[in-house]
Amino acid sequence: MATAFPFLPVQASERGDRAILLGVAGLGLGTALLLLWLLGDVLAAGVFLLVFLAAGGLILLLGRHRSGLADAATMGDIGLLNAAIGDSSEAVAITDRSGRLICANRTFGEWFPGLPAPPGLAIGDHGDDRLAGAGRSAWRDGWAEVEGLATGRGRLSATALRAGTAQDHLVWRLRRMRGGQLVDETRRLVEGEGGQRLGAAGMMAAIADGGGRLVAANRVFLQRALGNEEAGIHALADLFDDSGGDVIRFRHEGDEATPLRVVQVPLDDGVGESPTLFLLLDDAGALRPAADAASDHVEALLAMLPLGLALAERDGRILFMNDAFRRAAGLPQGQPVLYPSDLVVKEDKAAVADAVRRFAAGQRMSGDIAVRLRYRADEAVALTIAGARGLGEAAVLLSLKDNSEESRLKNQVAQATKMQAVGQLAGGVAHDFNNILTAIIGHCDLMLLRHRPGESDYDDIQQIRQNSNRAAGLTRQLLAFSRQQTLRPQVLQLPDVISEISNLIKRLLGERVRLVVKHGRNLGQVRADPGQLEQVIVNLAVNARDAMPDGGTLTVQTYGVTAAEVRRLNSDILPVADYTALSVSDTGTGIPAELLGKIFEPFFTTKEVGKGTGLGLSTVYGIVKQSGGFIFADSKPGVGTSFVIYLPVHRADPMLDAPPPPKKPRQGELWGTGTILLVEDEDMVRAVAERALTRQGYKVLTAANGEEALEVLQGMAADGGETIDLLVSDVVMPTMDGPTLVRHAREMFPRLPILFMSGYAEEQLRRSIDLDRVAFLAKPFSVQQLAEAARDALGAKGTAAS
Template structure:
């Protein structure tokens, strides 16, 4: 980190020097002049000088040291506190920082996504990185490789959002296996050995991952490690099927082998317990059973033992937590844990395994206390465990299910957004042709003609359709934003008068603001649209719940800390400082089956003709494009709350003054032009209307249906005065074509036109000195844009 030395250090040094000089001078005067009065004067003068120096140092402004540099050593130390593998990359894909867990996991410091994994895993990480750059966070649930199964979380970070934080954590099953491996090979395994229990953790292929010391000593005859060895090679079987250690031979003590299923999946490790099966072993249900119960109680995963009558004998603490049961209120039968619909299936499975079934089975059941979230129940037959006949393992996967649901919803919204953007692009091409032909027809008709009003109606309705495409582009996060640093209460104040008129006399508007709100960076006009759309939807819900009148619409802003974000348990939302805006109504609420669909475009619960279904989808797109998050919470009969979270933007307070609106560029007074224009457009109808419009303005127009045809035309023709091209075209897109053209004509003026937003396309165009004309455009707008580009210095 940058140096934080105390400011007063130079002042103290100066004061010490002044004081020393004063004392020396006082001593000389006293010796030479023998005058105490003069000596005291020198001391007083030194004190005055000291006070002046200290005051000057304390009051003088401290010069800025420049931008604070990031101390990556401290960052790496913070990351090192995490058991997960953490790495940071910049916008150029370079590895900036990584912790020790990352180095250990990947055997060095490879740069993600180029990790020592298979091609499929790296492709999934690369795709997730692109999603993280766009949406702020991405998740890859299972990354297979490096003899591990990992969950990768990629988060966009940094003051300028120019870095990615990669976090790799073992999956839950891997965590359990690693925990069991540590317990067996550590002091816990030694305690099991003291109780006469030999335990080992093996791969699905039978190779030993970990074993406690007593098992290793019995298998080898001396202290040592059996890790990596084939477990079967350590054992032998006699003619009666009794198992013994191969080292001890047929005269050795017979063994009782118990396999404990605690993880699901074909690649999951196996836990094996060996017990001496001596002739003098106490009867089943005494010490052997006690040993097994001790083992079960030590397991870090939920396990329980059930007798042949189907009653619980024991359940460990992890099982109690997963089942949501208090230790003082343990049920008698496993069926008492689940809902009534699942009781019969659980009882039948336990009865079948108690009767002698040897394999294991997994069941999805719903617990009585949590009926909405299914959990995984593993049932296996038990042999040699005394009174226990069935072994149960319970895994509460509610968090995993919720996370999968959130990721699936985010993925669906992303796919729908891409579809909406494509539809808006194609629709803008159609509207460009309609508006262009209307303009050309209006040139031949004057007000009062029988067709003039009809043409104007067509043009008006086409403009209304163009506003719908802008809403689709907002949902797909492809509209042009003009962000400013602002405060949310100011945005609410700007639209408060409009909201009061929209609410009418029957709905009360309640606005409140919290303290300590951080500034946000967003387009104020778009945020005003968000507030108005949410308020109108809330008003409709209130009126629908109480047609006679009455109800309250509440708008509240507040500051949200990272700790509060973590308490929300919204895994897709990074923990950071946010400024939140909530809109709450007193309507009837949103049904649970409709709640996941409300942000989808064209989805509406209103009557036919009373809603387009684009209001909330527009809100969703604006919030996401502004780097924020929006969630809806509703309970039937209790109204609904929509909460928008925008990340706090840290800036100098002086920059919070409203920015002056940009001055519009002066429009050319004369639209008539001359010269040659090369028009490249793949849509025939758009190309035809643009050609006619430019020809009417006096230009000579060459046309081409794609980039390759345009390049071929330029090879056999002279240099045109202007190149007008669509951006997205088949075969060869506009930017690629322009790069080839400028190799020959570096100063050729270029005007791009597209149905996508300029902000979205500027990232991919990456060309200097090009103008942009959004579709749909009129004949007038095309003529103005062409004239402006040609007359530009």
């Protein structure tokens, strides 16, 4: 350890005083000789010499006295400074005007052996020149600073401050910049208890400065590298023997020593020369070629497996990955990957690196971590990490499953579930809305019976009725989306349906869009509602027109798809069967991939505000699914969009093929007689229906629910007098629904005809109601439609009776 300087030696000033004294004596002697030559008087010359010498000696004594007082004061100041700066963690030095080192603290002596005076500290990379410039600036301005001095102890910053009573000294302070504190803490750790614990775990640790000299080391390192525990000053490279190629050993232990694995940890930011921490472990695996051979066999086995597998060494570097792993990670062809963290997004890098290190150093165990892949960042995947042993350099086994197909199926199931939930909601809303529209339309019909065309109120009532019918169309769209619409399926050919509406489609498309229609041969018949199928084609055509604002081509094509072709499609959604396909393709702007999965959702639209309700494609979806078909969409932005509808080929079945609808009777035939029991829980619907049936000549009894209706029927059965000719009932009612009421009524009146009213689909109700001789009337209905349904139900009774 170097000690601080309290003061400088004073022999130099004594020699200077003697030189001055000799000079004065010589000057006096020369002057006396000159006087002797000029005057020739020896006495006068001698007196002058004595007086001159006496005066010079007196002046010299006075000067020495004053210098001694100044030196004493200076020594007192230096002693005080030495006490103040002696224990500072910074390197502090004081120089005078001539650049001499006056004082330095203990830290300065440790950092700069030999105690050189600033700026001559032997700092490379022009460091001394920068210190000299700082010194000149300090003498001129009073203070100067310089940073980024690269030394073996890291990067330093230095300040120079002009100080002292006469402002004739510079105070130099040198301190470590960022990372310097880390060096000190690491050194204390390695040389202290932390180094002992590392040694107990079999890990050797050493610190080397920027010049490669050993600065600190734990006890295990010193014992292995030097054979003793005295560090001394050594070049770290001289302690190792790397003549064995890739194998590194301690030179002290000889050629038969265990190879070492060396990990370097820079303790600074890497600018210039910076200290480095070296961690060393025995690498016995380097001496086991059999393990390498086993590793080769393992890699060959992993390459054949369909699972995505990879091997990584202890520090996380990937040694091997099979093709399935590259596909699962979505790696581009030829993309290099050095570490598992290179596979994931930036946010997951730290978690993956930490997990790999933990499993590599821990016991033989495995675990999953949810990550987002760098090249497939749309959704999280599970990365399985397991500790591996006995596989050579490999310490970690990584597994990544290619779940893109599974994710696609999950998204489809989620989409179907969401559509089903929204469909149920839409069906319930449409049912309640139909009750309201039934009352509005019924009251309009009753009011129109009291007004004639030409009256002012007549036109207003007609307007209300037309708007109500428009609202009824909206409820039909909701029911079509929820697959609860009443369809009138017929056996038909798709080309016939397209030809019926081709002129309408051309008018809708306008002059800029060209319509191309293509039909395949030997198309199978399908069973669907022609009106609803026309709505599907029109909706798709309108969407295609809006996607081609600058014009384009709309292609409508029909073709057959055999069961063998469906099987080759390998679809998880489309069952294997014969289909007749309808394709509607455009050359428009296309749909982005992130929006393609949402286009069938209700109220979702990509059009501008006010240019679409978002029910068009959802209605198409509902009609196609209710007809037993399937619809798929494919789109490429900038190329166009294609919708393909698959309808199953219909096989002739007399029970399913409905007969053509009968001709409507004339208006005068709607009058009738008999007693009708009307059961409806909605007061407004019940009131309209009662008035409508009463005006047609029927006697109407009403009930607000199934219990009231059952009491009326039981009373009639007990009296044995008046009977019920027709029961008109809502299907869905609280406490007791319509079908339950009918079952109890048939026990008392087995031949009682039934007319059900409902806002739900007739086909769905027929499947859920196991009753015969039942007629249905869909809501909303007009007064005339209710009268016709009642007449037909009573007529069916008479036919059955005859």
